[in-house]
Amino acid sequence: MTALLELRNLKTHFKRDKIDIPAVDGVDLTINKGETVALVGESGSGKSITSLSIMRLIPSPPGKIVDGAILFNGNDLVNLTEDDMCKIRGNDISMIFQEPMTSLNPVLTVGEQIIEVLMYHQKLSRAASINKAVEMLEMVGFSRAKALINEYPHRLSGGMRQRVMIAIAMSCNPKLLIADEPTTALDVTIQAQILDLMKELSVKYDTSILIITHDLGVVSEVADKVVVMYCGQVVEEALVDDLFDEPLHPYTIGLMGSIPSLEGETDRLQSIEGTVPPPEHFPIGCRFAPRCPHAFDRCRAEAPKLVEVAGRRKVRCFLHSDKEATV
Amino acid sequence: MSATTIAKKGNHPSNTDSEYLLEVVDLKKHFPIKAGILQRNVGSVKAVDGVSFKVKRGETIGIVGESGCGKSTAGRTLIRLYEPTAGNILFKGRNISNMGESELRRSIRKDIQMIFQDPFASLNPRKTLKYILSEPMITHQMYKGKERGEKIDELLEKVGFNPMFVNRYPHEFSGGQRQRIGIARALAVNPDLIIADEPVSALDVSIQAQIINLMEDLQDDLGLTYVFISHDLSVVRHISDRVGVMYLGKMMEFAIKKDLYDEPLHPYTQALLSAVPVPKRKGVERRERIILKGDLPSPSNPPQGCVFHTRCPAATAICSEKVPEYKEVKKEHFVACHLY
Structure with a gap:
C-alpha cells in the first residue's frame, strides 16, 4: 500500500495574549490509498484543527503551522502558495462539514454550487457541468435530480443537504475526502x-477518507484504521478490530467504557474523572495523567512517546512502553 | 422500590395510593399555523397527537425519537409549559391539564422540575451559583434564612461541587459542571418528578457518563422519578426502566426496556434500533440494518392512516387508510401497528 497523505510531526499553534497555544502538538498520521481513517477525540483534542491544517484553512493570525510536514502524494502542502493550494482544495482533497445547514450558500441554487466547482477545477463548459451536476445528485441518491438543481438549500432537510455536500465534494473525484463530524447533526436513520x-462511494472511486468523529459507533462502522487524539497528541493508533478488541491506552479504555451499550446491560458507566485541560494548562508529563486511573510518578514527570506495540499498532503510554522495553 | 420511595417522601402527602405518579391520557398539542394579514388559522402542526403513558413512582421513563417527532413538546406539555390542546394529565391522581395557573404554582410546580439540554443557555450568566440555586426556593418560599445557605451547600455537595464555589458565575464552569448546576437547581425544591430533556446531548462522552452516573445516584438517594427525553438510544437503554418510541407526534411503541430493545415489535422501532452504529464488542452480533427510505414527513401535513406508512418496509393497503390503534399486545407492551 502506498501512502496518499502523510503528516509528520505536525504542529499547529495559536497565539492568544502572546501565549503560544499548542492545539495540535506533533501529530503523525498516514492515510493509504483507498483507506478510511477515523480521527477520534473529545472536544478540544485538536482533531478538527488537524483536518483544517491539512486543508490549510487555519485562520492566520492567530493560527500557524509552526512545524512539521503534510505530504500529499509526496508534495509538502505546508510550503505551497495560496494559488497552488486552491487547485488542490475541492479537487484532490475535498471536505464535508458537520453543519449541513450552514455550509451551503443559502442564496445560490443547489445546482449552481456544484457547477461552480466543476467549471473552476475541471474547466468544463456550463452545459457539461449541468449534466455532470445532475449525474452527481443522482449518484448520492436523489431521484428527481433534474428539478433539484434549481432549488435552494432551505427547501431541503438536513440529510438531503448533507447528501448535496457529498455530491459537491465528490464532483471532482477527489483522492482524499475529509469528513468532519459528517453525521453528528443528523438523526440516526439519516446517519x-x-x-x-460514503462507504459505497469510497469503494467505487477508490477515495481515501479521513473521518473525524467523537462517536465510536460510527468509527467501528466505517473505519479501517483509528487514530485517537487527546490534548493535541495522538495517544493511540490501531486497526479498527484491534482497537475495539483490546484498547491499550487508558484514555481509549475510558472512552469505550463511557458509552452505554445498545445490547445487554451495564450496571454503571465507567466515566473518566475530571475534564480535558485547556491547552494553556497542559500538564508537564503525560497529558492524560491527571485523569488516568493508572498514573504513577513517572507519568507526572515525563511525557511518554508514541511507541510501536506488537508490530502494528502504536500507543503513547508508559504502561505499554515499559513492558515493551523489558521484553 | 415504590414503597420505600413513598416512605422517603413523607413530607409530600399523596392524594392517592396509586402506584402511578403521572398518567398521561391521549395528550395532544397542536400549534396553529397563521397566515395572511388577518393571521387566520390555516392549519396546525400536530406536534403531539394523542400520546398516552403512565409513570410509576421511582422509575425512569425514556422517550426516544428523531428530531421533530414531538418528544420535547410532549415533555413540556405534560408539565404545562405549553397548554395542552386536548387530553388529561394526572399527577399524583389530580388532573392538572386544566388547573388554573395560580393553583398549579401553589400545589404542583415545585414537585415537577426540569433539566434542559443546553447547559450554556439555561443558566443566567449574570447570576452567581448562590442566586441560581436560591431562586426556586424564593419562588416557592422554602428554606428561609440560615437554612437556605445550608441547603445550597448540601445541593452543591450532592452534585459533586465544593461549596466554596457559591459565589462564582456560570462562565467559570465547563459544560459538564454547568449541567451539574442545572441538576442541583432542579433538586432545590425537593421535586418528585424530573423531566430531563436531552440532558447529556451537548456533552462529550466521558462527561456524559459522569452526568448519567450522577443522575442514577441521585435517583437511588432521593427516590426521584425521571422522564428522560433523548435521541440517543443507547443512553436511554442504560438509564430507563420503560421506554416509549415517538414518531410524528404519536407514540409508536411503549414497553419495558428489555422487551423493547430485545424484541421490538413496531417496524419503526426495528429500523431505528438497527440504524444505530454500535462499537464492535466481542461476541455481540450486529443487528441487520434496515435502511429507511426518505425523510420524516412534515408534522403540519402528516400522512393519512398510519403516519409511518410512507417509510415503512412492511406497509400494506390498510396502513394508508386507517390509523392503527395503540393497544397492549403483550403484557405491558403497547404498540400502534396494524401488524399486531
Whole structure:
C-alpha cells in the first residue's frame, strides 16, 4: 500500500495574549490509498484543527503551522502558495462539514454550487457541468435530480443537504475526502443512509477518507484504521478490530467504557474523572495523567512517546512502553 | 422500590395510593399555523397527537425519537409549559391539564422540575451559583434564612461541587459542571418528578457518563422519578426502566426496556434500533440494518392512516387508510401497528 497523505510531526499553534497555544502538538498520521481513517477525540483534542491544517484553512493570525510536514502524494502542502493550494482544495482533497445547514450558500441554487466547482477545477463548459451536476445528485441518491438543481438549500432537510455536500465534494473525484463530524447533526436513520453512501462511494472511486468523529459507533462502522487524539497528541493508533478488541491506552479504555451499550446491560458507566485541560494548562508529563486511573510518578514527570506495540499498532503510554522495553 | 420511595417522601402527602405518579391520557398539542394579514388559522402542526403513558413512582421513563417527532413538546406539555390542546394529565391522581395557573404554582410546580439540554443557555450568566440555586426556593418560599445557605451547600455537595464555589458565575464552569448546576437547581425544591430533556446531548462522552452516573445516584438517594427525553438510544437503554418510541407526534411503541430493545415489535422501532452504529464488542452480533427510505414527513401535513406508512418496509393497503390503534399486545407492551 502506498501512502496518499502523510503528516509528520505536525504542529499547529495559536497565539492568544502572546501565549503560544499548542492545539495540535506533533501529530503523525498516514492515510493509504483507498483507506478510511477515523480521527477520534473529545472536544478540544485538536482533531478538527488537524483536518483544517491539512486543508490549510487555519485562520492566520492567530493560527500557524509552526512545524512539521503534510505530504500529499509526496508534495509538502505546508510550503505551497495560496494559488497552488486552491487547485488542490475541492479537487484532490475535498471536505464535508458537520453543519449541513450552514455550509451551503443559502442564496445560490443547489445546482449552481456544484457547477461552480466543476467549471473552476475541471474547466468544463456550463452545459457539461449541468449534466455532470445532475449525474452527481443522482449518484448520492436523489431521484428527481433534474428539478433539484434549481432549488435552494432551505427547501431541503438536513440529510438531503448533507447528501448535496457529498455530491459537491465528490464532483471532482477527489483522492482524499475529509469528513468532519459528517453525521453528528443528523438523526440516526439519516446517519445510516449517509454512512452507507460514503462507504459505497469510497469503494467505487477508490477515495481515501479521513473521518473525524467523537462517536465510536460510527468509527467501528466505517473505519479501517483509528487514530485517537487527546490534548493535541495522538495517544493511540490501531486497526479498527484491534482497537475495539483490546484498547491499550487508558484514555481509549475510558472512552469505550463511557458509552452505554445498545445490547445487554451495564450496571454503571465507567466515566473518566475530571475534564480535558485547556491547552494553556497542559500538564508537564503525560497529558492524560491527571485523569488516568493508572498514573504513577513517572507519568507526572515525563511525557511518554508514541511507541510501536506488537508490530502494528502504536500507543503513547508508559504502561505499554515499559513492558515493551523489558521484553 | 415504590414503597420505600413513598416512605422517603413523607413530607409530600399523596392524594392517592396509586402506584402511578403521572398518567398521561391521549395528550395532544397542536400549534396553529397563521397566515395572511388577518393571521387566520390555516392549519396546525400536530406536534403531539394523542400520546398516552403512565409513570410509576421511582422509575425512569425514556422517550426516544428523531428530531421533530414531538418528544420535547410532549415533555413540556405534560408539565404545562405549553397548554395542552386536548387530553388529561394526572399527577399524583389530580388532573392538572386544566388547573388554573395560580393553583398549579401553589400545589404542583415545585414537585415537577426540569433539566434542559443546553447547559450554556439555561443558566443566567449574570447570576452567581448562590442566586441560581436560591431562586426556586424564593419562588416557592422554602428554606428561609440560615437554612437556605445550608441547603445550597448540601445541593452543591450532592452534585459533586465544593461549596466554596457559591459565589462564582456560570462562565467559570465547563459544560459538564454547568449541567451539574442545572441538576442541583432542579433538586432545590425537593421535586418528585424530573423531566430531563436531552440532558447529556451537548456533552462529550466521558462527561456524559459522569452526568448519567450522577443522575442514577441521585435517583437511588432521593427516590426521584425521571422522564428522560433523548435521541440517543443507547443512553436511554442504560438509564430507563420503560421506554416509549415517538414518531410524528404519536407514540409508536411503549414497553419495558428489555422487551423493547430485545424484541421490538413496531417496524419503526426495528429500523431505528438497527440504524444505530454500535462499537464492535466481542461476541455481540450486529443487528441487520434496515435502511429507511426518505425523510420524516412534515408534522403540519402528516400522512393519512398510519403516519409511518410512507417509510415503512412492511406497509400494506390498510396502513394508508386507517390509523392503527395503540393497544397492549403483550403484557405491558403497547404498540400502534396494524401488524399486531
